[in-house]
């Protein structure tokens with residue numbers, strides 16, 4: 001019987017330099033798409049997938065994140081007195097049961113693999129999920145839930161994968177495909193940020209993983225990879241060397257790279273257009289903008 005995936009690690013200890021100066025004092029994960037911080041999208045996706053324990057790997061300057069998941073008695077009282085029940089309801093999704101959330105500190109940003117390793121003592125000997133909140137995935141079904149369902153069939157390790165054009169593939173971890181079954185691919189290798197023209201495929205890994213505890217054994221070795229960082233991709237690739245499976249899942253949904261400015265802006269528009277209370281006004285604005293631009297040509 002496969003162990004259920006009930007724990008997720010959220011590595012949020014990066015410095016978010018692409019969003020400076022904002023990220024000097026605001027953690028990237030607290031930046032807002034419409035009215036919800038990035039991290040809320042990840043938590044909702046995890047809850048839908050059956051995750052019960054949420055482990056954040058944080059760093060200095062991330063206290064806004066801890067406050068976000070705490071109760072806010074004064075605010076709640078004010079809303080209650082004013083009869084704002086809808087807002088009170090919205091706030092509930094930000095509360096975590098006592099003991100359901102844990103924070104580990106990564107003292108130095110040594111890489112994503114190192115951040116995941118920092119959570120090792122909280123995991124026990126069971127499979128776990130890793131979610132990067134700056135990858136936001138829109139769609140009717142939770143991406144992690146799709147991965148959990150695939151995992152129940154395949155076991156092993158699973159990464160979320162999507163096709164990326166040649167010009168962009170060198171920015172990602174890339175799968176070397178052994179067998180392609182449509183939505184699930186079996187891999188025979190993985191490379192982090194391959195040099196231009198050397199990528200083994202166009203299937204890029206994005207920030208969702210279901211991993212076996214054995215991945216921690218590889219991370220224990222603290223081997224530096226691309227960019228001098230301890231790479232999660234390298235530790236997952238080691239699983240293949242040890243004879244364990246690594247699959248890629250072509251998930252259903254649209255992924256926004258909210259760690260980049262262009263991706264963040266696109267997500268803001270997309271999530272705005274998805275909202276009943278904003279769609280008409282935003283559409284009108286975008287159409288006007290389009291007319292103006294075409295008129296100016």
Ligand code: UTP
Pocket residue numbers: 011012013014015016017018019028057106108109110111112114115132133134259
């Ligand atoms: P990024 O590569 O996006 O780095 O990390 P970053 O620091 O967040 O942002 P930029 O590139 O400087 O703008 C991908 C994910 O891995 C986490 C980040 O917090 C982010 O969720 N990470 C990265 C860590 O937790 N620790 C690290 O040492 C590196």
